[in-house]
Amino acid sequence: MPEAGSASFSARADSTLAVSWPGHARQPRFAQAERWLRFAVPGSLAVFLACLVGLAALHIRGQRAEILSVAQVEVEGFARLAARAVDPAGAVAADLRALLPESGRHSGRRLLLVRPDTRIVAAHPPLPADLQTLSQVLGASEPLSGLGERAGAIVLELPGGETVLAAMHSLPGGVGQVAVLQPVEPLLRGWSARTRDQIVLIAAASIVIVGVGLAYALQTRQAARADCAREKIRGRLETALRRGACGLWDWDVARGRIYWSDSMYGLLGYRRQHEYLSFGDVNGLVHPDDGDLYSLARGLAANQTTIDHAFRMRGADGAYVWFRARAEVVVNAGDGSRHLVGIATDISEQRALEEVNAAADMRLRDAVEAISEAFVLWDTGNRLVLCNSKFRHLHALSPEDARAGQSYAEVMGRGVLPQVRRESPEAGMALGGMASRTFEAELADGRWLQISERRTKDGGYVSVGTDITSLKRHQEQLQASERELIETVKDLKRSRRTLELQTQQLADLAERYLDQKAVAEAANQAKAEFLANMSHELRTPLNAIIGFADVMENAVLGPLGTPRYTEYCRDIRESGSHLLSMIDDILDMARLEARRVRLNPRAIPAEAAISSAVAPFAAVAHEKSITVSTDVPPDLDLLADPAALQQILANLVQNAVKFTPTGGRVAVRVRRAGASTHLYVVDNGIGIPRSDLARLGRPFTQVEAQMTRTHKGSGLGLAITRSMVELHGGSLRIRSEQSVGTIVLVRLPAMGADRTVADAVARAPSKPRATRRLARSVAA
Numbered sequence: 001m002p003e004a005g006s007a008s009f010s011a012r013a014d015s016t017l018a019v020s021w022p023g024h025a026r027q028p029r030f031a032q033a034e035r036w037l038r039f040a041v042p043g044s045l046a047v048f049l050a051c052l053v054g055l056a057a058l059h060i061r062g063q064r065a066e067i068l069s070v071a072q073v074e075v076e077g078f079a080r081l082a083a084r085a086v087d088p089a090g091a092v093a094a095d096l097r098a099l100l101p102e103s104g105r106h107s108g109r110r111l112l113l114v115r116p117d118t119r120i121v122a123a124h125p126p127l128p129a130d131l132q133t134l135s136q137v138l139g140a141s142e143p144l145s146g147l148g149e150r151a152g153a154i155v156l157e158l159p160g161g162e163t164v165l166a167a168m169h170s171l172p173g174g175v176g177q178v179a180v181l182q183p184v185e186p187l188l189r190g191w192s193a194r195t196r197d198q199i200v201l202i203a204a205a206s207i208v209i210v211g212v213g214l215a216y217a218l219q220t221r222q223a224a225r226a227d228c229a230r231e232k233i234r235g236r237l238e239t240a241l242r243r244g245a246c247g248l249w250d251w252d253v254a255r256g257r258i259y260w261s262d263s264m265y266g267l268l269g270y271r272r273q274h275e276y277l278s279f280g281d282v283n284g285l286v287h288p289d290d291g292d293l294y295s296l297a298r299g300l301a302a303n304q305t306t307i308d309h310a311f312r313m314r315g316a317d318g319a320y321v322w323f324r325a326r327a328e329v330v331v332n333a334g335d336g337s338r339h340l341v342g343i344a345t346d347i348s349e350q351r352a353l354e355e356v357n358a359a360a361d362m363r364l365r366d367a368v369e370a371i372s373e374a375f376v377l378w379d380t381g382n383r384l385v386l387c388n389s390k391f392r393h394l395h396a397l398s399p400e401d402a403r404a405g406q407s408y409a410e411v412m413g414r415g416v417l418p419q420v421r422r423e424s425p426e427a428g429m430a431l432g433g434m435a436s437r438t439f440e441a442e443l444a445d446g447r448w449l450q451i452s453e454r455r456t457k458d459g460g461y462v463s464v465g466t467d468i469t470s471l472k473r474h475q476e477q478l479q480a481s482e483r484e485l486i487e488t489v490k491d492l493k494r495s496r497r498t499l500e501l502q503t504q505q506l507a508d509l510a511e512r513y514l515d516q517k518a519v520a521e522a523a524n525q526a527k528a529e530f531l532a533n534m535s536h537e538l539r540t541p542l543n544a545i546i547g548f549a550d551v552m553e554n555a556v557l558g559p560l561g562t563p564r565y566t567e568y569c570r571d572i573r574e575s576g577s578h579l580l581s582m583i584d585d586i587l588d589m590a591r592l593e594a595r596r597v598r599l600n601p602r603a604i605p606a607e608a609a610i611s612s613a614v615a616p617f618a619a620v621a622h623e624k625s626i627t628v629s630t631d632v633p634p635d636l637d638l639l640a641d642p643a644a645l646q647q648i649l650a651n652l653v654q655n656a657v658k659f660t661p662t663g664g665r666v667a668v669r670v671r672r673a674g675a676s677t678h679l680y681v682v683d684n685g686i687g688i689p690r691s692d693l694a695r696l697g698r699p700f701t702q703v704e705a706q707m708t709r710t711h712k713g714s715g716l717g718l719a720i721t722r723s724m725v726e727l728h729g730g731s732l733r734i735r736s737e738q739s740v741g742t743i744v745l746v747r748l749p750a751m752g753a754d755r756t757v758a759d760a761v762a763r764a765p766s767k768p769r770a771t772r773r774l775a776r777s778v779a780a
Helices: 013-017 028-085 093-099 134-138 144-151 189-243 262-268 279-285 293-301 348-370 389-394 408-414 469-553 563-593 606-623 642-658 690-695 717-727 754-762 769-779
Strands: 110-114 120-124 154-157 163-170 177-183 246-252 257-260 306-314 320-331 338-346 374-378 384-387 420-427 436-443 448-455 461-467 602-605 627-631 637-640 665-673 676-683 731-737 741-749
Touching: 028 163, 028 177, 028 189, 110 134, 134 144, 144 154, 144 163, 189 246, 189 262, 246 262, 246 320, 257 262, 257 279, 262 320, 279 293, 293 306, 320 348, 348 384, 374 389, 389 461, 448 469, 469 563, 602 606, 602 642, 606 627, 606 637, 606 642, 606 665, 637 642, 637 741, 642 665, 642 676, 642 717, 642 741, 690 731, 717 731, 717 741
Parallel strands: 627 665
Antiparallel strands: 110 120, 110 177, 154 163, 163 177, 246 257, 246 338, 306 320, 320 338, 374 384, 374 461, 420 436, 436 448, 448 461, 602 637, 665 676, 676 741, 731 741
């Protein structure tokens, strides 16, 4: 067919929008050249005008220079001829007049006869009487008298302001010189007239060129505005089409070419490659089951004027897109060609929605059919919309009797109402003025139905009949169970009263427990004060025993007589010292228990504190060949109570030396760790079993058994140390492995944290954990 000829695709001004689409889709190179020419043509005119003016100026200047050059040659030649023609012996003004006849060619020319001393002998035309030397005529700085004929013809400005061409030539024999003065202004009169004519011509040409350029610029600016307006209209139309999921069509029926808008390409996922699409290309995209463009062309040939057709077209991804095309035949006023112009709307979502609705309707019908209840739906006019087989079976209806669209009277008139033995309404209100109602009915065969009728939003109603026979039977069983439950509740109430009596008894017992606890705490406090008083009372006789034993051992008042007495005295002194040490520990724990310990933390040099704590045990370490080392950073201060810190370090170093075998090592290190200072006491002694680590720090607790113990001690040193550390606001941790060694870490607040230590001491519990453990141990 002729309509199927190949062509590309674009809209026409008189068939689509009454505006031409931008040339980017039609001739991009021409559009680019057009944009370039909009600026190139005015620029070319400006360059041409500048070149014209420049060339004219150069030509005028060249003419002037040529006139002056010819005049210089003529003046110089005239001076040479005049010098030869003048008689050197008796030259007078008449001779000069004969050499310079009156003529328009030599207008204003003057001859001067000059002596070697530059005095003017004769002049034609005559000079004023006050001008007697050449310097007075030419000026004080004239170079002509000095250079003579070597200067040739030069341009000079006379004292009166007149510009002349001057040349000088020497007379034969050197008796004088002849000077020729030619004014420049008479020479340039013809040149000035020609120059004015040329300027007038150039100005007229410039006005014409500028006018043409301005007209061109205005025209291009107007065209640019028109293109911009057209681009805005096209962009807005494309935006509207794209947002509306529409595509614009313009089918030139006679030429067989079709134009698509950019939105049409976007809907199908294609890219525009040509301005027009051919009839065959577009027809190849239409789904075969939805007809083709040939039948549409035949309809247009039969004078069909409008089209409303739904079809599918293949997209770039191979999937088909549903379109609904609405178009009208438009006749081009220019050439009378017929165009089919319209839009194609993407209706894929509508088609998909229709399919989804159809599938949902089918599923709904299947679901209604699958339910065990009798279901029926009536519309606003009481016409049947939907029912299932249970409803038809209940009313003895055939599928033909219960077709959709029949009225309620027709359907129920053909059916048989079930025999109802009795009706027990639960919400038995007439449906006429209510939104819903529900009632129960017992059929003649013993079954129970619960019938629920509800109004729909459109004014119809839906009725569901549910078989509740089993529910009724369960209801009877529930009533019996309810009676049994009531009896059970009565039993529970009696049990509740019994529990309330037991609760009252427990409250009385709790009150008695609190009283007994207060009595025990008072006894514990009395015990602590007793230990403190007893420890103090025991120290007085022990000091006397130790002192006298030391006097006797050292034989201060003379020999004892028997050497064994000295050994006895030493044993008495050592036992007394050991007992005094134990009493001191008990006294310290008693003071802690009685809350009589007050700390005064201040800055203590760490190196001095460690040295003073290690010094008392140097002799014992030396006897056991134990190496005691210290590692303290210089200028590091500890924030602690001096006496308490000394006691903490002494207890830890003493334990390390005591439990380290001969040849071992003990190290004391101090490190700064953020807001804390860490003190490490490390030894490679006998170590502590893992099971005994939890018991360390309790009062009177030792790792060695009572029968196998090889080291003396009260077991209070570590408890006192832990309590002292906690009073400083710090903590004590022990890590040990049997036969490897022990590491004790003491963490104290660092310098700069005075407020932290004060707060920690203020917040310390009334009974430290160590003292509470001591109290429990003594009470046991």
